[in-house]
Amino acid sequence: MSFLDSEFFQPLFEALKRDHPEDIRAATSAYNAADLAEFIESSIQDGDAGLKLLRLLSLEQQAKVFGYLGPDMQLVLARLIPNKELVTLVTAMSADERADFFNLLDENEQHALFQSLASREREDLRRLASFEEGTAGALMTSDYAMVSSGMSVAAALSLLRNTAPDKETIYQAYVIDKDHRLKGAISLRKLITSAPGAIVDTLMATGLVSARTHTGQEEVARLISRYDLLALPIIDDNERLVGIVTYDDAMDVAEAEATEDIHKGATVGRIDTSLKTASPFSLYRSRVQWLVILVFANIFTGAGIAYFEDIISSHIALLFFMPLLVASAGNAGAQSATLMVRGLATGDVSAKDWGRLLVKDIMVASGLGLTMAAAVMVVGIFRAGPEIALVVSITMVAVVLIGSVIGMLLPFLLAKLKFDPATASTPLITTIADVSGVLIYFSIATAILGL
Amino acid sequence: MSFLDSEFFQPLFEALKRDHPEDIRAATSAYNAADLAEFIESSIQDGDAGLKLLRLLSLEQQAKVFGYLGPDMQLVLARLIPNKELVTLVTAMSADERADFFNLLDENEQHALFQSLASREREDLRRLASFEEGTAGALMTSDYAMVSSGMSVAAALSLLRNTAPDKETIYQAYVIDKDHRLKGAISLRKLITSAPGAIVDTLMATGLVSARTHTGQEEVARLISRYDLLALPIIDDNERLVGIVTYDDAMDVAEAEATEDIHKGATVGRIDTSLKTASPFSLYRSRVQWLVILVFANIFTGAGIAYFEDIISSHIALLFFMPLLVASAGNAGAQSATLMVRGLATGDVSAKDWGRLLVKDIMVASGLGLTMAAAVMVVGIFRAGPEIALVVSITMVAVVLIGSVIGMLLPFLLAKLKFDPATASTPLITTIADVSGVLIYFSIATAILGL
Numbered sequence: 062m063s064f065l066d067s068e069f070f071q072p073l074f075e076a077l078k079r080d081h082p083e084d085i086r087a088a089t090s091a092y093n094a095a096d097l098a099e100f101i102e103s104s105i106q107d108g109d110a111g112l113k114l115l116r117l118l119s120l121e122q123q124a125k126v127f128g129y130l131g132p133d134m135q136l137v138l139a140r141l142i143p144n145k146e147l148v149t150l151v152t153a154m155s156a157d158e159r160a161d162f163f164n165l166l167d168e169n170e171q172h173a174l175f176q177s178l179a180s181r182e183r184e185d186l187r188r189l190a191s192f193e194e195g196t197a198g199a200l201m202t203s204d205y206a207m208v209s210s211g212m213s214v215a216a217a218l219s220l221l222r223n224t225a226p227d228k229e230t231i232y233q234a235y236v237i238d239k240d241h242r243l244k245g246a247i248s249l250r251k252l253i254t255s256a257p258g259a260i261v262d263t264l265m266a267t268g269l270v271s272a273r274t275h276t277g278q279e280e281v282a283r284l285i286s287r288y289d290l291l292a293l294p295i296i297d298d299n300e301r302l303v304g305i306v307t308y309d310d311a312m313d314v315a316e317a318e319a320t321e322d323i324h325k326g327a328t329v330g331r332i333d334t335s336l337k338t339a340s341p342f343s344l345y346r347s348r349v350q351w352l353v354i355l356v357f358a359n360i361f362t363g364a365g366i367a368y369f370e371d372i373i374s375s376h377i378a379l380l381f382f383m384p385l386l387v388a389s390a391g392n393a394g395a396q397s398a399t400l401m402v403r404g405l406a407t408g409d410v411s412a413k414d415w416g417r418l419l420v421k422d423i424m425v426a427s428g429l430g431l432t433m434a435a436a437v438m439v440v441g442i443f444r445a446g447p448e449i450a451l452v453v454s455i456t457m458v459a460v461v462l463i464g465s466v467i468g469m470l471l472p473f474l475l476a477k478l479k480f481d482p483a484t485a486s487t488p489l490i491t492t493i494a495d496v497s498g499v500l501i502y503f504s505i506a507t508a509i510l511g512l
Numbered sequence: 513m514s515f516l517d518s519e520f521f522q523p524l525f526e527a528l529k530r531d532h533p534e535d536i537r538a539a540t541s542a543y544n545a546a547d548l549a550e551f552i553e554s555s556i557q558d559g560d561a562g563l564k565l566l567r568l569l570s571l572e573q574q575a576k577v578f579g580y581l582g583p584d585m586q587l588v589l590a591r592l593i594p595n596k597e598l599v600t601l602v603t604a605m606s607a608d609e610r611a612d613f614f615n616l617l618d619e620n621e622q623h624a625l626f627q628s629l630a631s632r633e634r635e636d637l638r639r640l641a642s643f644e645e646g647t648a649g650a651l652m653t654s655d656y657a658m659v660s661s662g663m664s665v666a667a668a669l670s671l672l673r674n675t676a677p678d679k680e681t682i683y684q685a686y687v688i689d690k691d692h693r694l695k696g697a698i699s700l701r702k703l704i705t706s707a708p709g710a711i712v713d714t715l716m717a718t719g720l721v722s723a724r725t726h727t728g729q730e731e732v733a734r735l736i737s738r739y740d741l742l743a744l745p746i747i748d749d750n751e752r753l754v755g756i757v758t759y760d761d762a763m764d765v766a767e768a769e770a771t772e773d774i775h776k777g778a779t780v781g782r783i784d785t786s787l788k789t790a791s792p793f794s795l796y797r798s799r800v801q802w803l804v805i806l807v808f809a810n811i812f813t814g815a816g817i818a819y820f821e822d823i824i825s826s827h828i829a830l831l832f833f834m835p836l837l838v839a840s841a842g843n844a845g846a847q848s849a850t851l852m853v854r855g856l857a858t859g860d861v862s863a864k865d866w867g868r869l870l871v872k873d874i875m876v877a878s879g880l881g882l883t884m885a886a887a888v889m890v891v892g893i894f895r896a897g898p899e900i901a902l903v904v905s906i907t908m909v910a911v912v913l914i915g916s917v918i919g920m921l922l923p924f925l926l927a928k929l930k931f932d933p934a935t936a937s938t939p940l941i942t943t944i945a946d947v948s949g950v951l952i953y954f955s956i957a958t959a960i961l962g963l
Contacts, residue, residue, distance in 0.1 A: 095738050225705050232683045254676050287546050289760035308759050309740035319770035320854055327850035336855040341875040348847050349883055355843055356887050359836035367832045381818045384946055385810030392806055392939040396799050399778035403771055404787040424792040436807050487778055487938040488843040
């Protein structure tokens with residue numbers, strides 16, 4: 062984050078203070094589009110100032126910076142810009158970012174913008190904006206480079222040269238037949254190192270990895286990462302090429318998905334915007350559901366304690382060890398669950414591995430339980446004598462083993478039942494471990510100490 | 513994961529069963545290098561079979577597949593291959609993967625391999641293998657494309673064409689001066705669309721984003737993702753270009769870093785290999801440390817309960833509500849901590865935002881506390897009468913607020929003290945919330961109910 066310190070933006074701040082357009086324009090040239098978007102987002106509270114800065118950039122740069130802005134800021138600025146200017150800006154944006162922006166607008170705004178666009182952009186937008194959020198269709202761009210089957214290398218190169226300005230990438234060109242079906246791909250590297258007269262079909266890579274428009278964005282990101290692709294071609298149900306997803310979008314998806322999984326691991330639901338700009342109410346809404354569910358789940362733990370009131374009353378020293386025993390079960394369970402949930406998410410482990418992993422988890426948890434029992438045994442003897450120390454040590458081994466196994470199995474069970482394995486969050490595992498820990502502890506205590 | 517089902521590999525399995533080299537070779541052509549590596553890793557237990565499959569591939573494909581293999585499998589195979597064959601294979605690998613592999617070998621093996629390499633690879637390896645794990649230097653490759661300052665577009669294109677086979681990417685060529693200092697970058701897109709006689713210096717992009725050899729790999733991945741780069745140039749302390757890190761390596765780093773953060777969030781330490789192949793002992797070692805620390809931390813909770821033994825004995829019904837109150841504090845705290853830790857990791861929030869976020873967290877937590885207090889009030893009245901219900905409700909608001917604020921502040925405090933904010937794991941927050949929850953609950957109970 063250090064590179065985003067205000068020091069980094071100091072020259073721009075000063076130019077804005079002097080308020081000379083030429084000065085400001087000169088200052089902006091030292092920054093990338095992503096930086097300028099960050100600056101507009103974080104340093105300029107009112108939209109007018111952001112707009113002023115944006116207008117000083119070239120149209121190409123404007124479109125790039127606008128694409129990097131978050132949805133909230135995009136809306137603020139769009140509502141300040143006259144329709145004609147907005148149309149120019151939107152036309153200059155890349156097709157996928159244009160579609161994302163379009164989906165933010167309300168119906169009237171969409172209609173107004175739509176009417177003013179040239180028919181080519183209109184058609185394109187109609188198609189791209191129609192795909193469901195979170196799918197390859199919603200993520201892809203239609204600005205891909207293509208050449209026709211049967212073309213020579215020279216013709217392909219000349220085509221790429223001429224269409225380059227409008228394409229997201231020309232480093233991978235897709236070879237299509239007359240029905241727009243994907244036949245293969247040829248890299249620009251291959252094109253510039255091949256004989257000009259050669260036919261692209263003889264040089265292209267075939268058996269391409271591709272995805273469908275309805276493929277989930279997580280899977281799209283995984284394919285791009287797994288096969289180290291520059292872009293993943295997206296085909297429709299008639300095998301026709303309709304778009305590509307580029308690696309930079311895949312990186313953004315992978316980051317967003319990791320964030321979502323991390324949040325889920327602590328029972329935080331989906332937050333559509335950044336943490337910094339999220340409203341208190343939207344944060345409340347993303348957090349309240351599981352907290353309330355877990356309040357009720359924890360009543361069982363209370364009921365468990367109430368059930369054992371007699372043994373607790375007669376050996377009140379048992380209470381001293383209760384928190385550390387149930388917490389240990391929960392902690393061990395949280396570790397196992399987290400390992401499995403992440404392993405399943407990255408594809409490092411798959412559903413069929415559960416048996417082998419269970420055996421390993423039992424070995425690991427036994428080792429952990431014995432280590433922790435030894436630690437707690439010492440405390441137990443000093444604090445409450447050998448009898449209670451024995452109860453506490455046996456309980457520790459049992460609850461760590463059971464907590465860990467529950468934590469390990471639950472993600473697989475959830476996956477089997479078609480739920481998201483990430484639902485096996487640490488707070489949920491902790492709650493389950495609390496209930497079972499209390500029951501196990503006081504049962505063992507009753508058995509050994511009597512009433 | 514579905515695409516990695518055994519069905520996907522069925523043709524290859526069958527070809528291996530028939531055991532005809534030509535058959536097997538034909539079957540492998542349907543798979544990408546990443547797939548074949550996965551197949552060797554997961555389906556073939558003994559190294560000999562993996563080696564047999566590997567040897568049927570072209571040298572180029574061999575080097576690619578070998579690069580995709582995990583460190584364990586690389587070592588198994590390397591130890592089965594005669595030195596001469598290994599040298600050929602290693603020479604065909606990309607420079608960065610070669611250096612990573614080299615660092616796995618023991619000293620004798622390194623020496624043997626080193627002696628047999630051609631001097632160019634030797635020099636390169638000596639430099640790349642010397643950088644500390646986790647830095648840009650260790651991640652970068654020296655197979656970058658470069659052109660000299662002052663060259664014409666035609667000369668640059670011809671140079672790229674001739675050197676293409678040895679380069680990781682030629683889509684971004686770096687312009688260097690006679691002292692090998694980085695002056696700018698020119699994309700292949702720009703080169704093929706510019707006049708052949710133009711000088712690259714007039715066309716190149718300047719003010720490049722770059723990193724130093726000692727920059728952390730997390731920062732490298734963040735820069736590549738933030739600026740949507742194909743590759744990030746790496747310079748040494750004399751401003752000379754020494755390598756590049758490409759987007760595909762950045763994606764791998766981002767995934768590994770996210771996994772590490774997710775594991776840390778549940779107090780699981782670093783695991784060097786995959787979960788599937790990790791030994792029980794290495795898993796034990798990655799998990800035991802925090803579990804034992806937290807056992808001792810939880811003694812404070814026990815001590816807290818012991819301190820309030822009198823009020824508990826006289827109002828044993830209070831125990832029923834203890835688990836859900838302390839758990840709620842922990843859960844709310846875990847949510848806040850997780851939001852902050854991830855926000856800091858992605859750069860979504862920065863250290864200086866803590867004040868604004870604290871205000872927001874207090875608002876959110878108050879809302880959550882009131883909602884949960886209402887839920888528990890109903891249970892309290894039915895279960896234990898209005899007086900205890902009052903105690904429980906007041907406690908709920910207090911502990912959720914305090915738990916959440918502790919969870920929110922701790923990551924910032926850790927960052928300030930130069931610790932990793934991710935140390936604010938859910939189990940740690942839960943433990944802190946347990947201790948404070950118990951103290952607050954029974955203090956409020958004593959105040960309202962008397963002894």
